[in-house]
Amino acid sequence: MAKLLKRLVEILEEEKAFDRTGEEPVVRFVQPEELQKELSIELSEEPSSENEIETAIRKTVRYSVKTFSPHFHNQLFAGTDDYGLAGSWLTDALSSSQYTYEVGPVFTLMEREVIEKSLELIGYPSMPDGDGILCPGGSLSNMYGMVMARYKAVPEVKTKGLAGLPQLVCFTSEGGHYSILKGAHWLGLGTENVYKVKCDELGRMRPDDLKAEIERARKQGHLPFFVNATCGTTVLGAFDPLPEIAAVCREENLWLHVDACLGGTLQLSRKYRDRLKGIELSNSVAWNPHKMLGAPFQCSLFLVKGKNALHEANCAGARYLFQQDKHYDVSWDTGDKSVQCGRKVDGAKFWLMWKARGTKGLRKSVDVAMFAVEYFYERIKTRPGFRLVLPQFEGCNICFWYVPPSMRGQSETQEWWEKLYKMTAKIKERMMIDGTLMIGYSPLSYKNLGNFFRMVVTCQPPPTKASMDYAIDKIEELAADL
Ligand SMILES: *Cc1c(COP(=O)(O)O)cnc(C)c1O
Numbered sequence: 001m002a003k004l005l006k007r008l009v010e011i012l013e014e015e016k017a018f019d020r021t022g023e024e025p026v027v028r029f030v031q032p033e034e035l036q037k038e039l040s041i042e043l044s045e046e047p048s049s050e051n052e053i054e055t056a057i058r059k060t061v062r063y064s065v066k067t068f069s070p071h072f073h074n075q076l077f078a079g080t081d082d083y084g085l086a087g088s089w090l091t092d093a094l095s096s097s098q099y100t101y102e103v104g105p106v107f108t109l110m111e112r113e114v115i116e117k118s119l120e121l122i123g124y125p126s127m128p129d130g131d132g133i134l135c136p137g138g139s140l141s142n143m144y145g146m147v148m149a150r151y152k153a154v155p156e157v158k159t160k161g162l163a164g165l166p167q168l169v170c171f172t173s174e175g176g177h178y179s180i181l182k183g184a185h186w187l188g189l190g191t192e193n194v195y196k197v198k199c200d201e202l203g204r205m206r207p208d209d210l211k212a213e214i215e216r217a218r219k220q221g222h223l224p225f226f227v228n229a230t231c232g233t234t235v236l237g238a239f240d241p242l243p244e245i246a247a248v249c250r251e252e253n254l255w256l257h258v259d260a261c262l263g264g265t266l267q268l269s270r271k272y273r274d275r276l277k278g279i280e281l282s283n284s285v286a287w288n289p290h291k292m293l294g295a296p297f298q299c300s301l302f303l304v305k306g307k308n309a310l311h312e313a314n315c316a317g318a319r320y321l322f323q324q325d326k327h328y329d330v331s332w333d334t335g336d337k338s339v340q341c342g343r344k345v346d347g348a349k350f351w352l353m354w355k356a357r358g359t360k361g362l363r364k365s366v367d368v369a370m371f372a373v374e375y376f377y378e379r380i381k382t383r384p385g386f387r388l389v390l391p392q393f394e395g396c397n398i399c400f401w402y403v404p405p406s407m408r409g410q411s412e413t414q415e416w417w418e419k420l421y422k423m424t425a426k427i428k429e430r431m432m433i434d435g436t437l438m439i440g441y442s443p444l445s446y447k448n449l450g451n452f453f454r455m456v457v458t459c460q461p462p463p464t465k466a467s468m469d470y471a472i473d474k475i476e477e478l479a480a481d482l
Contacts, residue, residue: 005093011054011057011058011061012061014058015058015061015062016066017064018068018079019066019068019069020068020069020070020079020461021070022069022070022071022467024066024069025066025435025436026065026066026069026071026072026435026436026437027065027066027432027435027438028062028063028435029433029435030063035063038059038063039056039059039060039063040052040055040056065438067079067080068080068460068461069461070461070463070464070467070470071436071437071438071467071470071471071474072438073437073438073439073440073455073456073457073471074438074439074440074456075440075456076234076288076291076292076456076458077290077291077294077297077458078294078456078458078461079294079458079460079461080294080295080296080297080460081293081294081295081296081353081357081365081459081460083352083353083355083356083357084294084295084296084299084349084350084352084353085296085349086349086352087296087348087349087350087351087352088296088349090348090349090352091107091344091345091346091348091349096345097342097343097344097345098111098134098334098335098343098344098345098346099321099333099335099338099340099341099342099343100321100322100333100334100335101328101330101332101333102326102333104345106348107345107347107348108332108334110347110348110351111134111334111345111346111347111348111351112127112334113351114134114301114347114350114351115131115132115133115134115301115303115347117354117359118132118287118301118303119132119303121267122260122264122267122276122279122280122285122287123279123280124285124303124305125305128307128308129305129306129307130303130304130305130306131304131306131307131308131309131310131311131337132301132302132303132304132310133302133310133334133337133338134299134300134301134302134343134346134347135300135301135302135346136298136300136340136344136346137288137298137300138177138179138259138261138286138288138291138300139177139179139182140300140302140339141261141286141287141288141300141301141302142177142179142180142183142228142257142259142261142286143179143183143186143187144286144302144310144339145226145228145255145257145283145284145286145304146170146180146184146226147187147314147339148255148283148284148304148306148309148310149170149225149226149254149255149257149283149284150168150187150225150226151312151313152225152255152283152309152313153168153223153225153226153255154168154223154225158313161188162188162189165223166221166222166223167189167193167220167221167222167223168189168193168222168223168224169189169193169194169217169222169223169224169225170184170189170193170194170195170224170225170226170227170228171195171197171210171213171214171224171226171227171228172195172196172197172227172228172230172259173196173197173199173204173205173206173228173230173233173240174196174197174198174446175199175203175204175205175230175233175234175235175238175446176205176228176230176233176259177230177233177234177259179259180194180259181194193222195213195216195217196446197209197210197213199238199446201391202236202238202390202391202392202394202395203233203235203236203237203238203390203395204238204239204240204241205229205230205240205241205245207241207244207245207247207248210227210245210248211252214252214254224252224254225254226254226255226257227245227249227254227255227256227257228257228258228259229242229245229256229257229258229259229282230258230260230263231258231259231260231262231263231264231275231276231279232260232261232263232264232266232395232396232397233262235397235399235442235444235454236389236390236395236397236399237262237263237395237396237397238390238394238395239263239275239276239394239395241278242258242276242277242278242279242281242282243277243278243281245278246278246281246282255283255284256282256283256284257283257284257285257286258276258279258282258284258285258286260276260279260285260286260287261286261287261300262288262291263275263276263395263396264276264285264286264287265287265289265291265292265366265459266292266366266370267279267287268293268359268366269363269366269367269370270363271367271370272366272370275394275396283304283305283306284302284303284304284305285302285303286300286301286302286303287300287301287303288300288301289301289350291458292366292369292396292458292459293362293365293366293459293460294353294365294459295349295350295353296349298344298346299346299347299349299350300346311336311337314336314337314338314339315336315337316336317336318336321333321335321341322335322336362459365459365460365462366459368459368462368463369457369458369459369462369463370396370457372457372463372464372465372468373393373396373397373398373455373457373463374393375465375468376398376455376457376468376471376472377393377398379469379472380398380400380472384408385402385403385404385408385476385479386400386401386402386403386472387400387401387402387403388400389401389444389449389452396457397454397455397456398454398455399442399452399453399454399455400452400453400455401420401424401453402423402424402427402453402476403420403423404479404480404481404482405480407419407420417450418450420450421443421450421451422451423482424441424450424451424452424453425441425451426482427453427475427478427479427482428440428441428453430478430479431474431478434478437470437471437474437475437478439453439454439455439456439475440453440454440456441453441454442454455471
């Protein structure tokens with residue numbers, strides 16, 4: 001076993017998987033049909049030789065996207081913190097679940113500490129008045145928020161189901177994440193019962209429209225139970241005005257969940273935590289340290305106020321796991337707070353990285369990342385060809401178009417815009433083929449916008465002025481003859 005793992009590390013090094021100089025390609029893009037030929041992907045009756053396995057590992061590394069590259073800005077996550085990765089490997093090496101203290105003693109303590117510190121970070125009461133759990137991703141963390149809110153509003157739903165209840169409805173902004181829609185489907189509410197609240201020109205939820213939508217729902221005889229506000233919307237990176245939204249929720253007696261999957265990390269920064277002002281007024285929060293902060297995938301926290309609330313809403317009391325007559329304090333068995341049975345240990349990697357860096361170190365990495373975003377913004381603001389989607393920068397992502405030289409100085413008709421939207425995809429294609437840069441693009445239907453680039457900067461690898469300059473220069477180079 002150890003020999004195999006040592007060999008794996010060697011291959012990762014030989015293939016420069018962790019290269020942070022930016023000199024290696026961020027991707028070696030090959031079309032699926034070609035890739036199939038390149039790798040011997042089929043599984044067979046006979047075992048493979050040691051050599052074949054080594055080749056398979058090597059090619060996996062070679063043809064995978066190098067998220068550790070300073071030129072990867074394609075998603076909301078990127079490379080990981082070194083200690084985080086070590087923690088992740090440690091977890092896997094000890095192959096365990098997280099539901100009972102019995103089977104995960106150390107991991108149980110680590111998860112609790114991570115939750116305690118995270119509660120403190122967002123200004124929630126500490127345990128047992130605050131609580132939390134690590135979830136398989138932010139979509140699930142958001143669904144936990146919906147489940148908790150619904151249980152609070154109509155506790156009988158747990159045993160009796162939805163039949164006989166008025167139509168339950170929830171609210172999120174136009175810019176909110178689609179996981180709320182999925183949650184509405186999975187929870188039997190239906191996607192039509194997610195009311196989309198309008199955003200202002202910076203992509204932030206408008207509290208006046210929230211109020212109006214709640215009123216509209218009540219007039220229709222529906223039962224509002226959940227408001228989702230977002231800190232760091234997925235595309236524009238906007239932060240909803242939490243104090244105003246919290247005031248509406250208080251007046252209307254509604255559960256306020258904050259989807260801070262992306263923006264929650266800014267809470268670590270003294271300079272930027274202002275963007276999440278009011279988060280402590282909410283009932284629950286979702287935060288993905290696996291995004292900006294660089295905890296290894298997956299690491300998502302659901303945090304909630306209310307003693308025992310998480311347990312009461314989710315427990316099913318399975319006696320084969322959660323025997324009440326164990327020889328230790330069974331309140332350390334956290335599994336019945338979860339919707340899952342077996343639960344991957346996601347707290348340990350975050351714990352190890354937090355332990356190694358200290359809150360101070362994590363804070364610094366956030367400030368370094370935000371310095372880079374601001375620098376990128378300042379540089380493209382006035383640079384010929386670059387065009388910002390939002391009138392000012394108040395979020396965490398930067399959305400922009402790049403107008404190639406051949407399209408400048410023309411009248412900006414509908415056709416011109418359509419062409420620009422196609423250009424965005426074309427420039428992206430060139431990035432991928434060239435393998436030198438990855439920045440994602442997106443349309444935004446509620447604003448009637450076609451494709452634009454979404455520049456994302458994360459803490460790992462730490463971005464620099466040079467990596468920001470590189471991205472700007474590269475886009476200009478790739479689009480020069482378009
Ligand atoms: C990424 C994201 C999610 C979903 O998180 P996953 O871990 O990808 O499921 C939810 N909300 C926002 C705002 C996000 O950016």
